[in-house]
Amino acid sequence: MRALSIAATGMEAQQLNVEVISNNIANLSTTGFKSSRTEFQDLLYQNMRSVGSQSSDTGTILPSGLAVGLGVMPAATYRINSQGNLSVTSNPLDMAINGLGYFQVQLPDGTTAYTRSGSLQLNQTGQLVTADGYQIIPSITVPATATSITVNASGQVLATISGQVNQQTLGQLQLASFIDPAGLDAIGQNLLKETQASGTPVTGNPNTNQFGSIVQGSIETSNVDIVSQITDLITAQRAYEMNSKVINTADQMLSTANQMKS
Amino acid sequence: MLSPSLVLLSNQSALGQALDIIANNVANSNTGAFKREGIEFDTLVNQPTGGQPINFVTDRSTYRDTSTGPIQPTGNQLDLAIEGSGYFQVQIPDGTTRYTRSGSFHLNEQGEIATQSGQLVLSDGGAPIIVPDTVREITVTGDGTVSARVNNGVDLAVLGKVGIASFANEQQMQPQGNGLYTTTQTPLPTVDKAIVIQGSLEQSNVKPINEMTDLIRVQRAYEQAANMISQENQRLDNAITVLAKTTAN
Numbered sequence: 001m002r003a004l005s006i007a008a009t010g011m012e013a014q015q016l017n018v019e020v021i022s023n024n025i026a027n028l029s030t031t032g033f034k035s036s037r038t039e040f041q042d043l044l045y046q047n048m049r050s051v052g053s054q055s056s057d058t059g060t061i062l063p064s065g066l067a068v069g070l071g072v073m074p075a076a077t078y079r080i081n082s083q084g085n086l087s088v089t090s091n092p093l094d095m096a097i098n099g100l101g102y103f104q105v106q107l108p109d110g111t112t113a114y115t116r117s118g119s120l121q122l123n124q125t126g127q128l129v130t131a132d133g134y135q136i137i138p139s140i141t142v143p144a145t146a147t148s149i150t151v152n153a154s155g156q157v158l159a160t161i162s163g164q165v166n167q168q169t170l171g172q173l174q175l176a177s178f179i180d181p182a183g184l185d186a187i188g189q190n191l192l193k194e195t196q197a198s199g200t201p202v203t204g205n206p207n208t209n210q211f212g213s214i215v216q217g218s219i220e221t222s223n224v225d226i227v228s229q230i231t232d233l234i235t236a237q238r239a240y241e242m243n244s245k246v247i248n249t250a251d252q253m254l255s256t257a258n259q260m261k262s
Numbered sequence: 263m264l265s266p267s268l269v270l271l272s273n274q275s276a277l278g279q280a281l282d283i284i285a286n287n288v289a290n291s292n293t294g295a296f297k298r299e300g301i302e303f304d305t306l307v308n309q310p311t312g313g314q315p316i317n318f319v320t321d322r323s324t325y326r327d328t329s330t331g332p333i334q335p336t337g338n339q340l341d342l343a344i345e346g347s348g349y350f351q352v353q354i355p356d357g358t359t360r361y362t363r364s365g366s367f368h369l370n371e372q373g374e375i376a377t378q379s380g381q382l383v384l385s386d387g388g389a390p391i392i393v394p395d396t397v398r399e400i401t402v403t404g405d406g407t408v409s410a411r412v413n414n415g416v417d418l419a420v421l422g423k424v425g426i427a428s429f430a431n432e433q434q435m436q437p438q439g440n441g442l443y444t445t446t447q448t449p450l451p452t453v454d455k456a457i458v459i460q461g462s463l464e465q466s467n468v469k470p471i472n473e474m475t476d477l478i479r480v481q482r483a484y485e486q487a488a489n490m491i492s493q494e495n496q497r498l499d500n501a502i503t504v505l506a507k508t509t510a511n
Contacts, residue, residue: 001278003285010289017292037336039366039378040293042286044439049323051436052446064323064433066301068279069286072293075440076378078366082337100398179395180369199371202395210398239291242470246285249481253281256488257274260495 002068003250009071010243013040016074017236024224025233032116032190033222034079035229041075081181084116084223086215092149093120093128096220099212101175104137104203105130105191112137114176114201117190119219128157132189140171153213155206175211176201265316266494270487272318276303277484279321284476287468295343295363295441296466297326298473328432331467333459339400340367340375343464348426348456349443351388352381359384361427364441366463369393375408375424379440384425391422402460428453 017038027033051065086096095118097103102114113134120136123129126144128136142149146159155173178184183197194201207213283301290296304322309315333343342365344350349361360381367383370376374390375383382390386406393400397410406424411417427449429435435443 002282003278006282006285006289010285010291013289014292040290041364041379041440042290042293042296042437045437047436048321051434062323063431064302064325065436066279066321066323067299067437068282068324069290069299069437069439071286072289078368078378080336080338177395179373179393180371182368183371197371199373199395210396235292238470239288242288242291242474245474246281246288246477249477250281250285253278253481253484256485260488260492 001250001254002070004247006069006071007243007246007250009043009073010246011240013038013072013074014236014240014243018233018240020077021229021233021236024229025226027222028224028226030117030190030222031119032084032220033224034081034084034116035222035224036077036079038077039075040072043070043073045069079182079184079186080223082223084220086218087221088218089119090217091119092151092217093122094118094217094219095120095151095173096215096218097175097206097212098215099210100181101177101206101211102181102192102201104174104176104201106135106137106139107191108134111193112201113187113191113193114178114184115190115192116220118214130190136173138171138174140173142170146170151214151216153207153215155214172205173214174203175206176203177210178202267491269316269318270491270494272306272320273487274484276301276319276321277480277487280480281477281484283324284473284480288470288473288477291466291468291470291473293441293466294366295331295464296468297328297331297363298466298468299324299326301325325433326435326437327467329467331465333462334465335462337461338366339402339461340369341365341461341463342367342402342424343459343462344426345457345459346455347432348428348453351384351425351427352377352442353384353390354381354442359388360438360442360444361435362441362443363464377441381442385422386425387422388425389422391424393421402458404457404459406458424458426453426456426458428456 020036020038024035045067047067049066052061055062105113105115107113120128126142128140140157145161147162148160150158157170158167159170160167179199183195184192185195187193204211280301283299287298301324302322304320306318306320307315351359354360367375373393385391391408399411401409408421409418410421412419429447435445438444
């Protein structure tokens with residue numbers, strides 16, 4: 001009886017679904033977090049009578065066959081890259097990207113990671129860093145004499161230096177974009193890494209070409225839609241229950257077969 | 263003389279097959295664009311020489327319920343659903359074409375529209391649709407035309423048209439797993455009933471209530487058959503005992 005193993009694939013798939021949903025809900029208030037969705041695909045089909053095969057010498061063919069599918073498998077966890085809401089914090093170093101693009105982050109091992117989480121800070125030498133202390137690329141240093149920092153929509157970082165009339169340009173923020181952002185590899189800490197699937201990064205200034213603009217004093221909240229997550233959770237739970245019901249029934253049928261008097 | 267038991271056995275083995283079909287439907291109740299399957303039983307007539315014809319049960323065929331599943335909005339610009347009949351055409355690595363209704367697409371590293379498993383989605387001309395990397399926003403209209411905003415969102419450029427194929431006989435299409443179908447039929451020249459909906463996905467058309475009631479029906483029928491086999495066995499037992507006594511006397 002294949003029903004036992006078919007229903008088991010269904011239970012496993014729904015378990016993964018619940019795990020993905022719970023991670024989305026857990027990251028409801030994570031800055032720049034993008035929710036994921038589990039995609040399922042049907043498994044192979046076992047053909048007992050192939051549709052379209054010849055059913056007689058005169059060339060008549062079977063209008064329908066006998067094929068049993070062998071269950072379900074998770075195909076992908078797909079990251080939904082829709083824009084999260086912007087939440088105003090009034091902190092001058094909080095920067096949200098309104099539109100496409102990622103900030104580039106220099107990891108301690110020298111490689112580059114990408115993030116949408118723009119709650120930036122200054123380190124001991126005045127450089128712009130992430131909450132984990134990783135440098136933003138291109139590096140921008142704010143002098144200790146700066147009294148206020150302004151970042152415009154195009155990513156220019158300007159500072160008012162005490163004793164100077166004109167604002168001084170400190171640098172230009174750059175964003176990176178990917179042809180398939182869903183193909184980026186999430187490594188935790190709100191960071192993503194380039195993979196073969198994502199394609200190579202294209203960098204450019206904010207508010208040009210495909211790149212979004214920088215909104216200073218705001219952060220991008222997660223794009224998790226809590227209502228749809230809860231309804232997905234209910235669907236997943238019920239689907240899990242139904243699969244266990246199938247296992248139960250298959251078990252009872254086997255037990256019926258076992259108890260037949262000989 | 264054993265034929266009642268054998269008829270019931272044929273019934274039980276067909277019911278076992280029916281259970282497998284239901285299990286597959288339930289397992290795929292959350293699989294995008296999955297089509298539920300049903301099983302058809304048939305009689306297999308055996309006419310012994312000089313005897314009455316005996317009707318055995320056989321599981322003749324499976325059929326697919328090709329009705330459109332519920333269409334759920336996702337807001338993802340490359341999630342496409344087909345309202346009505348028709349299939350997206352995708353190219354598998356050996357270069358041949360397969361058909362699918364599961365439209366959860368993305369761009370691959372070359373900017374081509376592809377399925378979750380990386381198969382290329384073909385345009386109506388049979389070529390992949392390429393999206394340049396400077397594109398912010400992709401729009402897909404009801405007839406499948408893919409256009410993108412370029413030049414900082416001023417102009418709308420047409421990139422291609424997602425090919426939709428429909429077929430005379432959908433039951434003839436063989437499922438291959440991964441949501442893909444294959445067929446020997448050539449697509450119909452015109453598709454007039456299909457509308458592409460952007461930002462939505464077609465869900466599985468499995469109705470949980472139906473599957474659960476079918477499950478109960480199959481289980482009870484199986485039990486009934488088992489019961490009757492037991493009774494038939496008892497009847498034979500009785501007959502042997504009684505007949506043995508008669509000859510002994």
